[in-house]
Amino acid sequence: MIINLSNNRFEGHIPSIVGDLIGLRTLNLSHNVLEGHIPASLQNLSVLESLDFSSNKISGGIPPQLASLTFLEVLNLSHNHLVGCIPKGKQFDTFENSSYQGNDGLRGLPPSRDCGRDDTVAQATIPVELDQEEEEDSPMISWQAIFMGYGCGLIIGQFVIYIMLSTQYPTWFSRMVVKLEQRIVTRMKRHKKRYWCVATSTYST
Structure with missing residues (x-):
């Protein structure tokens, strides 16, 4: 046996x-x-x-x-x-x-x-199949690159915000906001004064 x-x-x-x-x-x-x-x-x-x-x-x-x-x-x-x-x-x-x-x-x-099948035919078809696979995989690769870039940008942005909060940048930013507010108030006063002058002259006539 x-x-x-x-x-x-x-x-x-x-x-x-x-x-x-x-x-x-x-x-x-x-x-x-x-x-x-x-x-x-x-x-x-x-x-x-x-x-x-x-x-x-x-x-x-x-x-x-x-x-x-x-x-x-x-x-x-x-x-x-x-x-x-x-x-x-x-x-x-x-x-x-x-x-x-x-x-x-x-x-x-x-x-x-x-x-x-002939060996030459089999060998000739292999690169074509590989190219097709690469073409099919290319969109996936591009999307992966986009996601990787977005993730890196998000991490860098958070790091920059952390630096700003841990340094003197908030003081500088607050000063800029105060100056901008003063400019807006000044323009509003000027506009109000002009409107008052126009209204007074119209009433007097």
Whole structure:
């Protein structure tokens, strides 16, 4: 039911006869120096729950027949030399990017490159998407700048008011108000005197 030959120095190819061990539930050959392709005969392991071939030198593609392993819950093919498209459907739709990382030639989902797309096309679309995100974020950035400027101005204003209250500025301000009041009273008296003179002359005539 369990084969764990990990962390050794096994070399060579994975024998296709492993597919005859139909009672296997766990197969771990990680951290070796295994080469060659993943045998398509692994599709016969119908009750396999965990498959770990990580950290080897396995090349080629992932056999699409492995999508028939409906009991497979753990898949780790990371850090190999796998290429091509990742199978779709059933359990393969549930595995994360960590199951395939370290295989630059793999395409499909969940990795960010769609299967069948050219690298140049994928690379060309990335700057456009980044520019769109920057354009969408620019209004938010401008509003943040406005709020930051308003907050700084409010703090500076409060600081200036505090300085004025703690120094002689209130006395200077009160003097200015008194002078302004005197000017207003003087103008009102002049205006009243002129009005009285005009009214007197009109009455006398």
